[in-house]
Amino acid sequence: MSAARWRKAMNSGAGAAGFDAHSHPVGRVAPAGAPRHTGTGETRPTWERIRDAISPHHIVVLVGLLVFPFVASPFLTFQVAGQSLALGLVALSLMFLAGYGGMVSLAQMTVAGVAGYTLAILGTSSTAISLGWPWPMAILVALAAGTLASVLIGWLSVRTEGIYTIMITLAMGVAFYYLCLQNYTVFNGFQGFQKVHPPMVLGVDWRSPVPFYFLVLSLALLGYFAVKYIARAPFGVALQGIRDNPRRMNALGYNVTAHRVAAYAVAGLIASVGGVLLVWYNGLITPGSVGTSWLINVLVIAVLGGMRHPIGPFLGAIVFVLLQTFAVDVIDRERFNLVIGVAFLAIVLFSPDGLLGLWAHLRARLQGGRSVSTSLR
Template identity: 35%
Template structure:
């Protein structure tokens, strides 16, 4: 049943543009996939390593800025610009990891916040390179195999393919023996250290991989928007992505996707009908924290498990009296 549900979901996503629902909703689906990709990268830190970050938007923005600047000013093609952006952002994540992982808990949170604000300040003040408030505009989308990604449907399929690839790699990685050590450093860091594991190195590698995936999300973001501004590196953007992870369910593969869909739909659909949609978003998260504190996906999984356990028990309670009567 679970395998059939996954196949049905994959078919549903792949056929979405064929439903003639209009470019608006196809573009909305692309936004959800890009947000889910970014939330997935943050989930590696928050959900699996137990390291809450408030500066993760810096990797998205840095990747987008490097790629956009190389294409606009040096006339680089999309592929070399993308590779350079991924390399630069990954190196920055490695450097930031060396600084941030000197602490843990609230101190780690504050260090990541400070590092993210540094990147935001550079993007805001270095106007000769980043464009300042005006950002970088006039960017174009790539054309892989001659396909025009300016078409909403083709760009959606391209985004879906990238998301499926990254999601599959992340699923294999977190379920591997190394993924088990990541969860071990979250739950029992002292015991892991006593067993001979280098806890700091495991966390640093996870930090770098998380930054790399954030860079991939940044490329998809700038390809979709064809514009980049300092807002993409802001604290508000980092906090929004953190809310996606927490609402959907940290430490699960489906949680960031569900959280991203929830936030993007509230921002784009609910805001068309409700003026104070941010207040509505607050009430939704308050409901999640009060009634499903572990997140939507873990909450639904627990409810389904309770229903499955209750089913046979109820059946047994109705059968046992009948058997006793027949025996008598």
């Protein structure tokens, strides 16, 4: 549905379908990031939505991210920050589906794996069955393959809801894992593909800590602001309306299935970018990269950070990677999943909106205490 038809449907159907003057369901809070409307029903210009997506704290965080690799060790730059940003992109795709579309998919690492395997098969590696295509073509086909896989998963799962969607996406992820594990002709079985490294461009080794960090950071920022922009665009607002009340949106003339499949396409592209970066980070891809544990880990990362905010998956990825990296110094490596499980349960029990929700709750309590002390004076 075009933007013009979207505005016409929202304005003409406001009274009959229970929408208020700002095109949000009566009795509900306006979806996060929804565009404000003028009196004529027109949305604000694109540049205004981009301006609103960037706030002062974004600038402060960006400066810190740019300075970080020059003050941190190569280990922290590559192993912690680079890995966290790549994993955050995959978790961001899940946050987009669940937070804005109400669709929890356990197949996002599968989508990332499709892109990663396609890159390894078409590009160069130490495995003889790699085709050695030029890297620009291999990357583009890998992103297209991951997006197409996500569309297929979405087309099969969007007609279900709740636990059924979770089980369908989990079944697809497990099926892809066993396909990679048992197929030697295309996927090289349990050995996978080794030495899959980023290409040398402009004489730069993009797998070195600082270049790789800035590569991942630029793509992570692009994904973050793209999600922020889409959330304020007509498609994003319609998707949030479908999340809240699909029957009402269908009555207004929206194709609910098409919107949900399109959301899977957007999420698939984001996850595919993360999958390519993870292959370059690890230097390899094997069936273990798309195993059941990683399907669950992506969900854990998204929930840890917060499923309602685009920055949440990156915060969750940082916590996950830090625990994965340094928990071995406190407990046995085999008990890492126990630490993650305890942290996951604590977040779910005390802050359903993840670390961001916990921070917002603490900040509200501090502000409340300050206001009380001021009134007593």
